[in-house]
Structure formats: C-alpha cells, structure tokens
Amino acid sequence: MKALVIGPGRIGCGFVGQLLRASGMKVVFAARTPALADHLNRVGQYRVRLVNGREMREITVDGVRAVPTSEFELVVEEIAKVDLIAIAVGANNLPDIAPLIAAGLRRRSTPLNVIAFENMADAGTYLRCLVTSRLPADYPIAQHGFSGALVSRAVTERLGDLSKDEPLVFVGDPPATFVVDGMGLRPPLPVIEGMLVTDNFSAWMLRKLYTFSAGHATAAYLAYLKGYHFIHTAIHDPEIRAAVLSAMSEGQRALAARYGPAVAGDESDLLEIISRFENAALNDPVARVGRDPQRKLGAEDRLVGAARLAEAVGVCPEKLALAAAAALCFDNPDDPSAAELQYEIEKDGVGPALNRISGLDMRSGVGRSIADTRNRLARGWHHGNLLLSLDRLLWTWTV
Amino acid sequence: MKIGIIMLRHPPIRISPVMPEVVRLLSEWGATVETIYPEEQLTELGEVRVANDLYILKSGTELALSLAGALHAAGAPLLNPYPTAAMMRDKIVATRILQASGVPTPETYVTAHPNHLATLIDDGPLVLKPYRGSEGRGVHVVWDADELDDVRTNAGPVFAQRYHKPEGRDHKLYCIGEQVFGVKRIWPAKTYEEKLGEPITITPELREIALCCGRAFGLELFGLDVIVSDGRPFVVDISSFPGFKGVPDAALRLADYIYAAAQRVVEGEPLLPSTGKGVSA
Numbered sequence: 001m002k003a004l005v006i007g008p009g010r011i012g013c014g015f016v017g018q019l020l021r022a023s024g025m026k027v028v029f030a031a032r033t034p035a036l037a038d039h040l041n042r043v044g045q046y047r048v049r050l051v052n053g054r055e056m057r058e059i060t061v062d063g064v065r066a067v068p069t070s071e072f073e074l075v076v077e078e079i080a081k082v083d084l085i086a087i088a089v090g091a092n093n094l095p096d097i098a099p100l101i102a103a104g105l106r107r108r109s110t111p112l113n114v115i116a117f118e119n120m121a122d123a124g125t126y127l128r129c130l131v132t133s134r135l136p137a138d139y140p141i142a143q144h145g146f147s148g149a150l151v152s153r154a155v156t157e158r159l160g161d162l163s164k165d166e167p168l169v170f171v172g173d174p175p176a177t178f179v180v181d182g183m184g185l186r187p188p189l190p191v192i193e194g195m196l197v198t199d200n201f202s203a204w205m206l207r208k209l210y211t212f213s214a215g216h217a218t219a220a221y222l223a224y225l226k227g228y229h230f231i232h233t234a235i236h237d238p239e240i241r242a243a244v245l246s247a248m249s250e251g252q253r254a255l256a257a258r259y260g261p262a263v264a265g266d267e268s269d270l271l272e273i274i275s276r277f278e279n280a281a282l283n284d285p286v287a288r289v290g291r292d293p294q295r296k297l298g299a300e301d302r303l304v305g306a307a308r309l310a311e312a313v314g315v316c317p318e319k320l321a322l323a324a325a326a327a328l329c330f331d332n333p334d335d336p337s338a339a340e341l342q343y344e345i346e347k348d349g350v351g352p353a354l355n356r357i358s359g360l361d362m363r364s365g366v367g368r369s370i371a372d373t374r375n376r377l378a379r380g381w382h383h384g385n386l387l388l389s390l391d392r393l394l395w396t397w398t399v
Numbered sequence: 400m401k402i403g404i405i406m407l408r409h410p411p412i413r414i415s416p417v418m419p420e421v422v423r424l425l426s427e428w429g430a431t432v433e434t435i436y437p438e439e440q441l442t443e444l445g446e447v448r449v450a451n452d453l454y455i456l457k458s459g460t461e462l463a464l465s466l467a468g469a470l471h472a473a474g475a476p477l478l479n480p481y482p483t484a485a486m487m488r489d490k491i492v493a494t495r496i497l498q499a500s501g502v503p504t505p506e507t508y509v510t511a512h513p514n515h516l517a518t519l520i521d522d523g524p525l526v527l528k529p530y531r532g533s534e535g536r537g538v539h540v541v542w543d544a545d546e547l548d549d550v551r552t553n554a555g556p557v558f559a560q561r562y563h564k565p566e567g568r569d570h571k572l573y574c575i576g577e578q579v580f581g582v583k584r585i586w587p588a589k590t591y592e593e594k595l596g597e598p599i600t601i602t603p604e605l606r607e608i609a610l611c612c613g614r615a616f617g618l619e620l621f622g623l624d625v626i627v628s629d630g631r632p633f634v635v636d637i638s639s640f641p642g643f644k645g646v647p648d649a650a651l652r653l654a655d656y657i658y659a660a661a662q663r664v665v666e667g668e669p670l671l672p673s674t675g676k677g678v679s680a
Contacts, residue, residue: 053427229656233658386578388598396579
C-alpha cells in the first residue's frame with residue numbers, strides 16, 4: 001500500500017505520515033516548499049516527539065520521500081499510482097490542490113479514497129466539488145471517495161533546519177486517533193492505525209467543537225481576564241479549571257441529549273481533555289488560543305453554538321455564557337478580530353455587536369445571559385485590569 | 400529550558416509556600432530548575448559559570464546578592480537584574496531613584512550622626528530604618544530627640560524618613576510584569592495569617608505609582624510598601640522579589656511569568672517584554 005500525503009506540515013508529518021507508516025504504508029509527501037521536499041528526500045526520515053508533561057517519547061518515521069507540488073507532472077504521476085491520498089494543507093488551501101488531484105484522477109483506472117485532515121465539517125463534500133469542477137462532465141467521479149477526518153493530536157512545533165541533514169522533529173501530544181466520515185469513503189476502506197470510521201461525522205465534529213474547543217476557548221478567555229499567559233498555567237487556577245470543566249460538561253450534556261451518550265462521551269473524556277490542557281509542551285499561549293473572538297463567537301461555533309444547543313435541550317449554559325462574555329472582553333491589540341470587536345462594542349454596545357456576530361436575540365435566552373454577564377464583567381473590566389476572583393468579581397484596580 | 404533560582408532556606412516554623420510551589424510548577428511544565436542555596440555551599444568563584452538559561456534572585460541575603468553579581472559579571476540573564484537588585488537593597492539609592500521619578504515618598508534624610516536629626520524632630524517624629532534592612536527589621540519611630548542617643552551608628556549610615564500617621568492598615572503592592580496586586584496588612588504583621596493580609600482592589604493612583612516604580616528601576620517583579628496618610632499615599636519601601644503573600648494564586652502567577660520570561664530568553668528575545676503590548680494584561 002502506498003499513500004500520498006499532500007502537505008508535509010505539522011499535521012501532515014506529525015500525525016498523518018506517522019500513522020500511515022505505522023500502518024505499513026509507503027509514504028510520499030507532496031510539498032509546496034521545494035526546500036522541504038529536498039530535505040525529506042535527502043534525509044529520508046523525520047521524528048515525531050510526543051510529549052505529555054515530563055514524559056516524552058520519540059518516533060522515527062523513516063522510508064519517506066517527497067515531490068514538490070511545483071513539479072505538477074511528478075505529483076500527478078504519484079496520484080495515478082497511490083492507494084490513498086491524505087491532505088493536510090489547511091482548509092483555505094484546498095482549492096489550490098484541487099487541479100492536481102483532478103489531473104491525477106484522470107490517469108487512474110481504479111477507485112481512490114481522498115481523506116482531508118482539516119477538522120472541517122464538510123471537507124469531503126467540499127473537496128469533491130472542487131475536484132469535480134476541474135474534470136469533464138462525464139468523468140465517473142462517484143467511484144472515488146472524498147472524506148474529512150477529525151484529528152485528535154495537537155502538533156505545535158516543527159524543529160530543525162532544512163539546510164542541514166538532521167531529521168526534522170515534529171512536537172505534539174500523544175493522542176493517535178482520528179475519526180473519518182465513512183459516508184464519503186469508497187471500498188476498499190484503507191486500514192490505518194487509529195482510524196475510527198463513522199456515519200455520523202457531523203456529530204463527531206460537534207463533539208470536538210463543543211467539548212475540547214469550547215473548553216480551550218473558555219480557558220483562554222478566562223485566562224485573559226485573570227492575566228495568565230499560557231493555557232497550561234490557567235488550567236491550574238481552581239476557578240478557571242472548574243469553569244472549563246463546567247463549560248465542557250454543558251456542551252457534553254447537550255450533545256448527549258441530541259446525539260446520544262456514545263457520541264457525547266462521559267466525564268472521563270472531559271478529564272482527559274483537561275490533562276491535555278495541562279501539557280506545557282504544547283506551549284499554548286492564551287493570545288493564540290483566544291485569537292479571532294468574532295469567529296469563535298459565531299452562531300454555530302464552540303461557545304455560542306454549544307450554548308444554543310444546551311439551551312435547546314434544557315441544559316443551562318451558564319459557564320458557556322461566561323466564556324462568551326469573557327470573549328467579548330478579549331482586548332488583544334495584536335489581534336485584528338479582537339480590536340474590531342472592541343471598537344464595535346464601544347461604538348454600538350454589546351447587544352448589537354454580539355447580535356451581528358452570533359445572530360443571538362439579546363432579549364432572551366443565551367443572548368441575554370451572555371449580555372448580562374458581559375455587563376457584570378464590564379463594571380470592573382478595563383484594558384490591563386485583572387480579575388482576582390471570578391466568583392467574587394474582585395478586580396485588581398478600580399476603573 | 401533551564402532556570403536557576405537563588406534562594407534562602409527558611410526554618411521549618413516559617414511558612415513560605417510560594418517559592419516551593421513555583422519550583423514545582425515550573426518543573427511540572429518541563430523546565431529544569433536548579434535551586435541554589437549560597438549559604439549552604441562553598442562556592443569557588445572561579446568556577447561560577449552560566450549554567451542556566453535564566454537566573455532569578457529570590458534570596459535577600461548579602462551572599463546571594465553577591466553571587467547574583469558574580470553571575471551577572473559572567474553574563475547570566477537575571478530576571479531581576481543584579482544592578483537593580485543592588486540599588487534596591489540600599490534604601491538611600493532606592494529612595495532617591497523613586498523621588499527622581501516623581502514617586503511620592505516621605506521626606507528622607509541620611510547622616511552618619513543621629514544627632515543631626517534632632518532639629519527635624521521638632522517638626523514631628525521620624526522613622527529610622529537600617530539602610531540595607533528588609534522585612535521591617537530594625538525599623539522604629541523616634542518621637543523624641545533624646546531617643547537619638549540610643550541609635551547605633553556602627554550599622555552604617557542612618558536613614559530617616561518623616562513619619563506619617565497611616566490611615567488604616569498598610570498597603571502592600573506587588574507587581575508581576577504589568578500586573579499590580581494590592582494587599583492590606585496590619586503592621587507589624589507577626590503571624591502568617593497577618594502576613595497574608597487581605598487582597599484589595601486598589602485605586603488607579605496606587606496602580607500608577609506602582610508602575611512608575613517599575614519603570615524607574617526597569618523591573619517587573621517587585622513589591623512596595625505604601626502608607627496612606629491624610630489621603631496621600633507615600634511609598635515607604637521597595638523590594639525586589641518579595642514574598643507575594645496575600646496575592647491570589649501568587650505561585651501560579653509567578654510561575655507563569657517566569658516561564659514566559661525563560662521562553663523569551665531561550666528564543667533569543669529580550670528578557671523584558673515591551674510594555675503595553677500583547678495580552679499580558
């Protein structure tokens with residue numbers, strides 16, 4: 001079995017390539033950066049460093065090679081011969097690689113599965129559309145599978161110098177599973193270590209969004225209010241830890257009511273997420289995790305989406321609302337989305353700003369709860385001020 | 400990431416949980432922490448080398464300060480730089496720097512002969528402090544010129560400040576980066592609970608005073624003693640790396656700050672971040 005991985009970045013190498021090699025597949029990477037392709041061909045291997053607290057283990061991924069995507073014909077030839085394509089280029093870059101895939105498919109006579117590791121709800125459908133639009137109308141595209149995959153591992157760093165002959169090192173945390181949208185795949189299904197195939201991919205997407213991502217965002221926005229720099233620090237703060245756990249629990253209970261407990265998971269899953277937040281090796285700065293609060297306050301996104309679902313199934317989204325209210329205070333001048341949001345709040349008020357971003361009705365339910373909490377925070381909040389206590393709303397200085 | 404912390408081991412009866420917790424957290428986050436106790440070892444000066452990415456001077460002893468100076472001379476990055484720590488140790492120098500920066504301080508006098516202070520007492524009592532003292536040791540109020548005869552002069556210069564009757568409890572201000580925390584505490588605090596005091600929300604004026612002190616010394620980790628008298632605040636002491644007692648989640652905040660600083664050093668960035676940027680609040 002042979003796989004082509006398009007995008008030898010952190011997820012491409014640090015997760016996908018490692019699991020494919022562990023599954024006994026030959027792996028070829030298609031790299032946009034010629035120097036990276038050259039390095040992988042010269043060194044023939046890289047390392048994946050999995051770190052959890054003070055425990056560390058390194059896996060050598062050997063026997064790999066690469067082709068630069070600038071060599072269109074070489075990539076097309078690879079696509080014509082491989083048994084699987086895995087993509088990890090970033091959702092925004094999918095249109096750029098569609099012509100490559102389309103050209104490669106035209107050289108094939110056998111079906112092929114294409115899996116996009118982009119943490120995107122409709123990645124398979126989207127990619128299928130992009131590729132189909134570049135093929136003749138009578139091309140039998142239905143024979144090929146296009147699917148999305150949900151990655152569990154966070155890969156935070158690539159270490160090493162492309163000009164040297166030392167293997168690159170990709171640093172991440174240990175989780176080694178991924179969920180694939182089974183509806184998009186075509187037989188024969190690939191056999192890959194850690195792969196879980198589901199027919200309810202959108203529910204699994206929401207599981208990650210409304211538990212892990214909601215908890216991550218809650219930690220970041222409350223950490224900002226309390227003045228911490230890192231997620232691994234903030235999660236040690238008893239008040240933040242309790243709020244993160246509660247916010248994730250609200251999301252999880254909402255998921256359980258809508259999709260059943262098998263998809264939602266249980267408390268042990270939430271505690272495992274908390275332990276991942278504690279992992280300092282991931283080096284998650286609050287500024288990065290909280291980036292783009294407008295997107296993260298979107299109607300279907302981690303905080304408002306989870307809170308809306310919770311409300312719809314009768315779960316009170318108290319801590320999700322607190323996290324959303326804290327997001328409305330996230331005033332990072334280096335973050336254009338945050339700066340724009342603060343400007344809009346100052347100009348128009350919290351209600352109109354939140355309504356524009358999330359579509360929430362400020363007069364009732366989740367919208368009102370978020371606005372009320374934001375207004376309570378606003379009595380003490382000012383750029384540079386810190387919350388000493390979430391429970392008592394005690395600030396370091398008066399405004 | 401390797402961090403060296405110059406510390407003083409306290410007797411078991413003295414409760415000081417902050418630094419052990421800071422060390423534990425930094426270690427848990429993957430940093431290699433070397434705790435250095437200068438009083439418990441024989442140091443060959445010629446062997447003093449920079450073995451850590453970042454050093455922190457926590458101990459207030461003369462030997463610790465000198466060892467920090469030796470490391471500074473060897474090129475070690477110190478979170479609380481040696482020249483600043485040395486200036487802060489000397490109340491004469493520190494007070495003048497504060498005055499020059501516009502920080503409100505009581506009228507301050509220095510002399511080699513206590514009797515030179517006699518005429519000043521006609522205008523009110525004075526507070527005499529050991530010029531290299533700390534933690535309130537040796538501080539006393541002189542109400543009468545006769546008391547000056549009892550002042551020992553073999554401890555170096557005499558440092559005196561005008562006494563201002565405090566309104567209520569003393570304020571301790573603690574700075575971690577640009578974060579300023581206020582704690583109200585009785586003086587002198589004797590028990591651990593009294594030393595913890597009570598965290599308070601401070602006024603913008605006190606916050607600005609604290610930040611002004613930090614700018615004056617180029618320091619981000621320090622503490623201030625402030626009294627408020629007749630509605631006016633006076634900074635009566637400043638110290639590099641105090642105990643941060645009473646600051647909520649002090650160990651976590653310190654560890655967070657130190658970790659970020661060490662990371663900057665490891666990545667070749669300036670030790671102190673530029674002010675007013677980012678989300679460090």
